[in-house]
C-alpha cells in the first residue's frame with residue numbers, strides 16, 4: 216500500500232521535480248538506472264576491450280509517460296523489421312517497480328531496444344541541460360515522439376529521416392556474426408545528433424553548399440565524441456591514456472575514431488576508398504583548402520570535427536601544464552567547457568545556409584558572452600586553431616547598433632507572439648537588410664535559460680530567426696537537365712537578445728537586395744551554383760517530384776533535387792555510410 220502511494224505521489228510531484236537538483240531527484244527515486252553498451256560489443260571484442268567498455272548503467276530522469284516500448288514523451292521504440300515484416304512485441308515497463316522487464320540478457324532484442332532508447336534519452340537530456348542549451352529542444356517535424364526502429368532490416372547503415380520522423384538502425388553480418396548498429400554508442404549518438412540539429416535549425420535540412428551539408432555531419436560526429444566522454448568507463452579510460460601519454464589526446468583513439476563498425480577489414484563488403492579500419496577520424500589536420508571542390512558532406516565535416524577535437528586536446532594540455540591538474544580533472548573540465556561552447560554556438564548560428572565561418576564566429580561570441588574575461592586564454596587557443604584550418608573570417612561582426620528595440624518594443628511580447636515579432640522585423644527591415652516588399656517568415660522564436668560554471672545563471676536570451684528566399688535560375692549547359700530550373704537562395708538571420716533588451720548577436724545571410732548587400736548576395740549565389748555544378752558533374756543529384764517522397768526509401772539515400780512548386784529543394788537523408796559508395800542514388 217505504502218509503495219503504491221509513494222509512486223502516485225511521485226507522479227504528482229513530477230512537475231516540481233524538474234526544479235530539483237540531480238542529487239535530490241536521485242534520492243527521491245526519480246532518476247532510474249538503465250544499462251547501456253558503452254561501446255559496440257562487436258568492436259569491443261575486436262580490440263579485446265570488452266572488460267573495459269562493457270555495460271554501464273546510466274541514470275535517466277524518470278517521467279510519468281515512460282511505458283512499454285520503451286516509450287516516453289519524446290521517444291518511442293518500435294521493433295519492426297522491414298525485411299521480414301515482423302513486429303516484435305514491445306519491452307514491458309513495470310510502473311510499480313519502475314523497471315523494464317526481461318532486459319537482463321544483453322544478447323536479447325529487449326536489451327537492444329532499451330539500450331538505444333536510453334542512449335537517445337541521455338543525449339536529449341544533455342542538450343537540454345542548463346549547462347548546454349538550457350531549453351527544450353523540439354524535433355524537426357510535427358509530433359512529440361521520434362520513432363526509433365532498432366532492427367529495421369539487414370543493411371550496413373543507420374540514419375535519421377525527418378519525413379519518416381524516425382531513426383532507423385540496421386544490422387549486418389561480419390564473418391557470420393551479426394553486428395547491430397543499435398548497439399553502437401557512436402552510431403546511435405551520431406544519428407541522434409542529426410535529429411537534434413534538425414530540431415534546432417530545421418532549415419539546415421535544405422542544402423545550399425557542401426559546407427551546409429557537412430555541418431550536419433560535424434554536429435552528429437561531435438555529439439558522438441562528446442557523449443562518449445560522458446560515460447564513466449570511456450572517460451576513465453581516456454584519462455588513463457592521457458596520464459601515460461603526457462596529456463596527448465591524440466592517443467585516445469577510442470573517441471577519435473567514428474564508425475568503426477562499418478569498416479571492418481576483411482569483411483565481405485569493404486569500402487574501396489577506405490584503407491583504414493574506421494570511417495572518419497577526428498584526429499586530422501584537414502584545412503578548408505582541401506575541401507574547396509568537395510561535395511561530400513562527411514569529408515567536408517572533418518575540417519570542423521578536427522578543429523574541435525584539437526581545441527579539446529589543447530585545453531587539456533593547458534590545464535595539465537598551467538593549472539597543474541591531473542589528467543582526469545583536466546579532461547573533465549576541458550570537456551565541460553567544450554560542451555558548453557560547441558553546442559551553445561548553435562543558438563547564434565544563422566537561420567539558413569550555415570558556413571563553417573558562421574559557426575566559428577558564433578562559437579567565439581558564445582565564448583565571449585559566457586566568459587567576458589578570458590582568464591585562461593582559451594579564446595586565443597580557439598582562434599589560432601581555426602585560423603590554421605583556413606577558416607577565414609574568425610571575428611564576429613558587431614551587431615547593428617541602430618535596431619530600434621529597447622525603447623519601442625516589449626521584448627516579452629515579441630518572444631511570445633509571431634505578430635509582434637513580424638512588426639518588429641518589418642520596422643527594422645532596412646537595418647536588418649530585409650528587402651522592402653519582400654515577404655519573410657519567422658523561422659523560430661525561443662527563450663533560453665543557461666548557466667555557467669558553478670550554476671551561475673546567465674541572462675536569459677531571446678532568439679528570433681527569420682527567413683526568405685530569392686529565386687535563382689540555373690542558366691547554361693553545365694546544369695544539364697536542371698537548366699532553366701529555379702533554386703532558392705536562402706536568406707535570413709538570427710537575432711539574439713538578452714532579457715534586458717540588449718542585442719547580443721546578429722548573424723545574417725543577405726540576398727542581393729538592398730543594394731548595399733548586393734556584393735555579399737552575389738558571392739552567395741556564386742557558391743550555390745558552384746555546389747550544384749559539383750553535384751551534377753559528380754552525378755550525385757537527381758530530380759524527384761515532391762509527390763514521390765510520400766514514403767521513405769531507406770536503402771539508397773542521396774542528394775535529391777525535389778521539384779516542389781516552382782523551385783528545386785536540395786535535400787538529403789543524412790546517413791552514416793561512407794558516401795563515396797553509399798550516397799550514390801542509381802537510376803536503376
Ligand SMILES: [Zn+2]
Nearest residue numbers: 435789790791
Ligand atoms: Zn551522418
